[in-house]
Amino acid sequence: MALKDYILTLSSERTTERALMIDRIARECGVHTSTIYKWINGKTTPDILKQKKVSEITGLSVDKLFNKESK
Numbered sequence: 099m100a101l102k103d104y105i106l107t108l109s110s111e112r113t114t115e116r117a118l119m120i121d122r123i124a125r126e127c128g129v130h131t132s133t134i135y136k137w138i139n140g141k142t143t144p145d146i147l148k149q150k151k152v153s154e155i156t157g158l159s160v161d162k163l164f165n166k167e168s169k
Contacts, residue, residue, distance in 0.1 A: 101163045102138045104156055119155075127151050 109115045120138075124131045127148045136142040137152075144152065149160045160166065 100140075100165055101152065101156075102140070104158060104163065105138055123152055123155055126155060 105116055105119065108119055120131055120134050124134050127134075127144065129144075129148070133142070133144075137144055143149075143164060146160075149164055152163055153160045156163065
């Protein structure tokens with residue numbers, strides 16, 4: 099499950115839940131929310147420390163969040 103997929107699993111009826119998660123990730127990673135949207139859309143990839151922080155927040159592995167699963 100990529101980061102984008104994870105965000106999309108959050109309640110679609112309550113976009114606030116999505117916004118709060120994006121805000122939390124941004125705050126805890128020390129970046130702007132626009133950066134999180136770039137990560138979600140695959141335009142950029144966070145450095146490994148931020149990947150680990152996102153993993154801690156979401157409870158998903160770095161490999162799954164950032165499509166690093168071996169093929």
